[in-house]
Amino acid sequence: MSINATLIAQLIVFLILVWFTMKFIWPPIVKALDERAQKIADGLSAADKAKSELSAANKRVEEQLSAARNDSAQRLADAERLAQSMVEEAKTRAAEEGAKIVAAAKAEAEQESIKAREALREQVAALAVKGAEAILRKEVNAGVHADLLNRLKAEL
Template structure:
């Protein structure tokens, strides 16, 4: 065999192999590589989209947390104000009730003083009459001298 014929045969076989590979083997491989590249690019795009969505969600969560903190602080302040108002109102009612009790006690004490004075006046008048009886050594008629006794009561 001649080297030229062998070389020529090898060139023909190689050309057939290249043609067969380009027609039947290469398109599925290229298609698989293209699909894989497309999946990778879609995955990267989805990853970037997820990152932006995560950032937006984090901002929204922070805003909601801030809003919740502000609302809870406002509610706490309102509750403290209501509690203080209730305490102040209770103090005012207690002071009013104490003033009423003191006024009633003072009025009761004054009534008792008046009663005690009346009793004391009657006792003094009775003692004065008894003293006068003893001094005069005779019996004094209380009915006759009622006007004198009443004047004596008012003077005492």
């Protein structure tokens, strides 16, 4: 065989191989590549969509956290104001109660003082009567009277 016949035979075999590849092998490969490209494109669009959703979710979370912080700060301020008012109210009530107790103690001390004065007056009167009785029983003598008056002073 000559070189030309070999070249023609190889050309025919090559063309059959190209035709067979283009007819049966190339379409599934192109189809697989197209499907893969579509999957990659879908994945990229899904990633972009997820990224935008994540950004929106982060923004919503930040807004909610900010609102929660503001709410907790407001509640804390309200609680502090309530506690302050309760403390002031308790101080006022304690001061009023203390004033009542002091007034009651003063009144009681005044009554005790009055009772003690009355008891002292009664004792002085009794001693005066005793002294007068002793003076009247004895005879009128200046020395004896002075002695009785000194004893009376000592008893007072």
